[in-house]
Amino acid sequence: MRSPDSPVLSIKGLIKDVGPLASLDGKMLRVVSGVSLAAEPGQVTALLGANGAGKTTTIECAQGLQRRSGGTVTLLGQDPDTAGASLRSRVGVMLQDGGLPPSARPIPLLKHIAGMYRNPWPVDELIGRLGIDTFSRTTVRRLSGGQRQRLALAAALVGNPEVLFLDEPSAGLDPQSRQLVFELISELRDAGMGIILTTHLMDDAQRLADYVYIIDAGRNVAEGTVAQLLMRNLSTDAAQEHVRTLLFEARPGLDFTGVLPAAVDVRETRAGSYAATGALTPEDLAALTAWWAAQGIMPGSMSLEARSLEDVFLDISGREIR
Amino acid sequence: MSRVLGSAPAPLLRRILLQGRYEALTMLRNGEQLILAVVLPLLALVGLTVTPLLDGLGGTRVDVAVPGILALCAMSTAFTGQGISTGFDRRYGVLRFLSTTPLGRTGLIAGKILAVLAVLVLQVVVVGAVAFVLGWKPTTAGWLPALVLLVLGAAAFTALGLLVAGTVRPEATLAITNLLWILLGALGGIVLPAERLPGPARELVHFLPSGALGEALRDAFLAGTFNGGATLILLLWTAIAGAAAIRWFKWN
Numbered sequence: 001m002r003s004p005d006s007p008v009l010s011i012k013g014l015i016k017d018v019g020p021l022a023s024l025d026g027k028m029l030r031v032v033s034g035v036s037l038a039a040e041p042g043q044v045t046a047l048l049g050a051n052g053a054g055k056t057t058t059i060e061c062a063q064g065l066q067r068r069s070g071g072t073v074t075l076l077g078q079d080p081d082t083a084g085a086s087l088r089s090r091v092g093v094m095l096q097d098g099g100l101p102p103s104a105r106p107i108p109l110l111k112h113i114a115g116m117y118r119n120p121w122p123v124d125e126l127i128g129r130l131g132i133d134t135f136s137r138t139t140v141r142r143l144s145g146g147q148r149q150r151l152a153l154a155a156a157l158v159g160n161p162e163v164l165f166l167d168e169p170s171a172g173l174d175p176q177s178r179q180l181v182f183e184l185i186s187e188l189r190d191a192g193m194g195i196i197l198t199t200h201l202m203d204d205a206q207r208l209a210d211y212v213y214i215i216d217a218g219r220n221v222a223e224g225t226v227a228q229l230l231m232r233n234l235s236t237d238a239a240q241e242h243v244r245t246l247l248f249e250a251r252p253g254l255d256f257t258g259v260l261p262a263a264v265d266v267r268e269t270r271a272g273s274y275a276a277t278g279a280l281t282p283e284d285l286a287a288l289t290a291w292w293a294a295q296g297i298m299p300g301s302m303s304l305e306a307r308s309l310e311d312v313f314l315d316i317s318g319r320e321i322r
Numbered sequence: 323m324s325r326v327l328g329s330a331p332a333p334l335l336r337r338i339l340l341q342g343r344y345e346a347l348t349m350l351r352n353g354e355q356l357i358l359a360v361v362l363p364l365l366a367l368v369g370l371t372v373t374p375l376l377d378g379l380g381g382t383r384v385d386v387a388v389p390g391i392l393a394l395c396a397m398s399t400a401f402t403g404q405g406i407s408t409g410f411d412r413r414y415g416v417l418r419f420l421s422t423t424p425l426g427r428t429g430l431i432a433g434k435i436l437a438v439l440a441v442l443v444l445q446v447v448v449v450g451a452v453a454f455v456l457g458w459k460p461t462t463a464g465w466l467p468a469l470v471l472l473v474l475g476a477a478a479f480t481a482l483g484l485l486v487a488g489t490v491r492p493e494a495t496l497a498i499t500n501l502l503w504i505l506l507g508a509l510g511g512i513v514l515p516a517e518r519l520p521g522p523a524r525e526l527v528h529f530l531p532s533g534a535l536g537e538a539l540r541d542a543f544l545a546g547t548f549n550g551g552a553t554l555i556l557l558l559w560t561a562i563a564g565a566a567a568i569r570w571f572k573w574n
Contacts, residue, residue: 063422085331085424099419101411103348115340116424118330159423160329193327
């Protein structure tokens with residue numbers, strides 16, 4: 001675990017039992033067994049894990065929404081289980097299900113929440129920033145998923161918090177909203193906000209996170225910057241170091257025998273779509289493009305892909321559906 | 323960005339007042355709640371003054387009817403209205419979200435109680451005005467005990483409403499609180515005094531919050547007396563339901 005000088009959130013050996021459950025003959029079920037993490041100000045810290053991995057439970061213990069069974073949690077220097085309104089005023093929470101009353105309209109709702117704080121973010125500025133002014137007269141129940149997510153983000157930010165919890169923030173967002181939300185999150189990070197993001201979307205983590213904790217079955221299984229995680233296990237195996245996949249589209253039925261080394265696996269995944277996977281070298285790419293030039297082939301598209309965070313995640317937590 | 327991050331909570335009283343105002347306005351804007359809170363009690367009041375159901379109980383029809391109607395108002399708002407809205411707030415995660423703001427869980431409950439009291443004041447004003455038009459002549463000495471009892475009744479019914487809302491699904495809360503409103507309204511000794519009820523109900527209703535509140539309010543407005551026994555019953559219901567709600571209320 002990282003040990004920053006002054007983390008906004010520090011969790012050590014968190015344990016959470018639920019139950020007793022009738023389905024377990026009245027025994028308790030341990031949903032979080034020893035998760036530790038630290039989140040710094042001015043950074044996005046991501047908790048990555050499959051559904052049911054214990055991410056939300058971990059975060060709710062940090063927010064004071066659930067009581068922990070063991071371990072320590074320190075949020076802005078205080079214990080969230082015993083802290084009062086002054087701690088809550090410094091922490092913004094965007095819940096997965098929004099938590100907004102269906103009959104409310106966006107502006108009165110935000111103004112109401114803003115009234116709970118001494119120094120709130122001006123509501124007019126916030127609704128402009130998140131494009132809420134375009135649907136300010138619609139009740140929450142009639143909003144689209146993306147509009148609701150933006151309103152939930154505004155509700156989490158209206159108190160002008162130092163720490164922001166985001167649970168699956170891009171669920172239901174269209175590409176434009178997603179861009180808008182991601183830009184705002186980056187700006188807030190640069191302004192010094194400590195942002196804790198829980199997600200099962202590798203893409204969100206890859207785009208936003210400065211540091212990632214991978215949680216599986218209620219435990220820490222890996223952590224690091226996105227770059228560190230992508231290089232995980234690769235450096236130990238020199239032959240794997242340059243594994244890439246080259247995807248390209250050209251006319252169907254091409255025969256690449258002799259163009260690329262035999263160790264490179266070339267497949268026509270569907271008519272005219274090719275994937276070449278292996279320890280590709282610059283020379284291999286040069287040979288391939290020279291061959292295309294000789295044959296008069298201009299690919300319709302091409303891209304070179306490294307391992308994604310998703311591959312790393314699947315390597316660590318297994319590929320079986322649970 | 324040039325924002326200075328960090329805030330402080332608004333003062334506790336301001337947070338509770340804001341939440342109380344917000345919840346009261348939400349209740350008053352909701353058509354179904356308004357029917358339950360104002361329209362049905364007024365219909366019952368008019369119905370009881372034009373029929374002979376309450377004749378021979380030691381007062382004019384309207385004098386006997388109004389205390390029960392006010393008790394019915396307390397049950398509408400505190401039990402059925404607050405129960406249903408809290409049940410759905412729980413379903414939609416509103417309780418969880420608000421408890422992460424400076425309002426917190428205690429402030430949220432305090433705001434709900436305040437909203438119930440605010441709506442109850444409006445109900446007393448509206449029902450009282452219509453009752454005066456119909457010729458209501460309450461005993462002046464009855465006002466003070468009656469208002470104290472109404473607040474106590476609202477507390478007992480709020481605790482019961484929160485107990486139901488916090489332990490079962492919102493659809494079940496809707497069914498239970500509406501059904502109990504009808505049953506207790508008709509047979510719970512709230513509008514019809516115990517002596518007008520069928521045999522077994524006559525003894526039982528004294529121990530129900532509905533019967534205790536109806537009886538105590540009639541004693542106050544008709545005779546200007548303070549019914550200690552009924553007050554004790556209401557206090558017990560408030561304490562037991564309140565403790566049960568604190569013990570079993572699930573926030574999500």
